[in-house]
Amino acid sequence: MVISRITVRKKVEKPEETEQFNHLPVEKRDRITEAFISEFAKKGFRAASMNKIVERAGISKGSLFNYFNSKNQLFMYTYKVAFKRVKEYLREVREETKDEEFFTRFQKIMEAGVRFIKKHPNLARIYYRILYTGDSPEGAAILQELHAESMRFIASLVERGVERGELSGEIDVDKTAFILESVLNRFLQVQHQNVLDPSLNLYGASSEESEKWIEELVSLLRNWMGESSNESN
Amino acid sequence: MVISRITVRKKVEKPEETEQFNHLPVEKRDRITEAFISEFAKKGFRAASMNKIVERAGISKGSLFNYFNSKNQLFMYTYKVAFKRVKEYLREVREETKDEEFFTRFQKIMEAGVRFIKKHPNLARIYYRILYTGDSPEGAAILQELHAESMRFIASLVERGVERGELSGEIDVDKTAFILESVLNRFLQVQHQNVLDPSLNLYGASSEESEKWIEELVSLLRNWMGESSNESN
DNA sequence: TCTTGAAATGACCATGTGGTCAATTTATGA
DNA sequence: TCATAAATTGACCACATGGTCATTTCAAGA
Numbered sequence: 001m002v003i004s005r006i007t008v009r010k011k012v013e014k015p016e017e018t019e020q021f022n023h024l025p026v027e028k029r030d031r032i033t034e035a036f037i038s039e040f041a042k043k044g045f046r047a048a049s050m051n052k053i054v055e056r057a058g059i060s061k062g063s064l065f066n067y068f069n070s071k072n073q074l075f076m077y078t079y080k081v082a083f084k085r086v087k088e089y090l091r092e093v094r095e096e097t098k099d100e101e102f103f104t105r106f107q108k109i110m111e112a113g114v115r116f117i118k119k120h121p122n123l124a125r126i127y128y129r130i131l132y133t134g135d136s137p138e139g140a141a142i143l144q145e146l147h148a149e150s151m152r153f154i155a156s157l158v159e160r161g162v163e164r165g166e167l168s169g170e171i172d173v174d175k176t177a178f179i180l181e182s183v184l185n186r187f188l189q190v191q192h193q194n195v196l197d198p199s200l201n202l203y204g205a206s207s208e209e210s211e212k213w214i215e216e217l218v219s220l221l222r223n224w225m226g227e228s229s230n231e232s233n
Numbered sequence: 234m235v236i237s238r239i240t241v242r243k244k245v246e247k248p249e250e251t252e253q254f255n256h257l258p259v260e261k262r263d264r265i266t267e268a269f270i271s272e273f274a275k276k277g278f279r280a281a282s283m284n285k286i287v288e289r290a291g292i293s294k295g296s297l298f299n300y301f302n303s304k305n306q307l308f309m310y311t312y313k314v315a316f317k318r319v320k321e322y323l324r325e326v327r328e329e330t331k332d333e334e335f336f337t338r339f340q341k342i343m344e345a346g347v348r349f350i351k352k353h354p355n356l357a358r359i360y361y362r363i364l365y366t367g368d369s370p371e372g373a374a375i376l377q378e379l380h381a382e383s384m385r386f387i388a389s390l391v392e393r394g395v396e397r398g399e400l401s402g403e404i405d406v407d408k409t410a411f412i413l414e415s416v417l418n419r420f421l422q423v424q425h426q427n428v429l430d431p432s433l434n435l436y437g438a439s440s441e442e443s444e445k446w447i448e449e450l451v452s453l454l455r456n457w458m459g460e461s462s463n464e465s466n
Numbered sequence: 467t468c469t470t471g472a473a474a475t476g477a478c479c480a481t482g483t484g485g486t487c488a489a490t491t492t493a494t495g496a
Numbered sequence: 497t498c499a500t501a502a503a504t505t506g507a508c509c510a511c512a513t514g515g516t517c518a519t520t521t522c523a524a525g526a
Contacts, residue, residue, distance in 0.1 A: 044279070044280070046277070049513070051512075059475090060474060061475085062473095062474060063475075065515065065516080132361060134429070140433055143426060143433055143435070175450050178419075179453065181419070182419035190380070197372075202376070202380050217408055220405060256502095283484060284483070284484085292504080294505085295485095295486080296505075
């Protein structure tokens with residue numbers, strides 16, 4: 001494996017906490033975690049401040065550097081936590097809906113996405129910051145991982161739909177997955193901005209309105225991709 | 234009009250340069266402009282440094298603060314420049330393609346978008362940073378403006394397609410525009426990340442590959458939205 | 467209770483920040 | 497050439513940063 005530019009200048013830092021962090025009582029660990037997630041969500045990697053993090057966590061700076069070797073490493077750990085949670089959520093909803101009809105499934109995935117964003121606005125924010133700006137140590141590698149994971153997820157749904165005869169066997173899975181992933185991501189990202197600032201009211205911010213949007217978007221996609229495509233074959 | 238929180242603390246700063254900036258020779262003004270666009274593109278509003286900007290521009294910090302009253306105001310000016318250029322580009326391509334068939338038009342818009350990104354990577358980067366993170370003074374207002382402008386643009390194309398009989402008259406313009414805008418934005422944003430770092434190679438970074446992707450995406454959308462939809466009516 | 471190792475602290479370091487302004491330099495017109 | 501207004505400078509200010517480490521505090525075990 002080719003050593004990255006980072007390692008040329010500095011020993012590789014794994015996105016891992018020190019064992020001292022794991023020795024902490026759960027309550028304290030959670031309090032510290034909330035503090036750094038919140039700060040990185042709001043400011044992004046570069047503009048976030050270790051001083052602000054320790055203030056909010058109620059610990060000293062020496063302690064924070066005892067638990068994580070550097071700001072760099074702390075952010076990588078934060079990213080890992082955020083991404084792990086996002087993947088778990090997607091995996092759960094995929095599992096829960098695996099026997100449903102493709103478009104019903106897609107609709108439930110969108111709805112689950114909205115719930116995730118409302119439940120974990122800061123994790124979502126970290127995820128979107130990295131996905132859209134690439135601002136992170138190992139940014140390039142992370143972007144590739146995020147895009148690959150996201151496309152694999154949607155492509156697996158499309159393939160399942162084809163298998164079950166709900167989508168045409170002649171469909172271009174890559175492009176179809178790309179379009180669906182675009183819609184899903186765009187919608188969730190916009191809803192996320194609404195959650196951060198309800199005054200934005202992009203495309204209707206209320207729960208009722210977002211549910212209606214989801215239904216209508218899915219209905220339109222069903223109309224385009226579903227029976228009509230089948231009929232024309 | 235309700236005074237925003239900003240004005241409670243500080244006089245409203247218009248996103249405008251001082252007259253001293255306009256008095257400068259064009260070459261010097263362009264050099265300074267390049268310096269702050271580059272820094273804001275790379276670092277975002279908060280993490281960008283006025284010290285770095287003046288270093289790159291080859292002027293003193295006092296001068297920069299003579300031309301712009303604050304970092305805040307400089308960024309708002311930068312956003313205005315970027316957004317104005319993006320809108321001009323979109324307006325040009327819309328005008329050039331106004332008599333073409335809807336999907337051909339959409340394809341040309343995607344291609345024009347790729348050209349814009351290659352020609353103005355830093356303007357594109359500023360645009361995407363604000364659009365996806367909201368990190369900007371007056372972030373909420375700007376986000377609403379960007380979303381509204383973007384949706385108006387696509388919706389106007391869809392309406393034109395309906396007028397010309399290229400799209401079904403029963404189409405849901407809002408949702409259709411949303412889906413198309415999602416695909417357009419996602420594709421361009423990914424290509425933009427490829428331009429920033431060709432090693433990413435997301436969905437094929439080369440010109441040939443991105444052209445092929447555009448053709449196939451548009452072909453799929455045509456298949457979904459075009460004749461098939463008409464036939465089913 | 468005392469010893470010892472582990473955990474925690476926060477002053478310190480070198481460097482950086484946004485913004486100011488007294489002093490200097492430049493350009494223009496008489 | 498000289499006077500004057502405009503433009504420019506960069507040291508300075510107060511504050512902030514990431515990271516370090518000598519010192520203090522705490523916890524556990526004998």
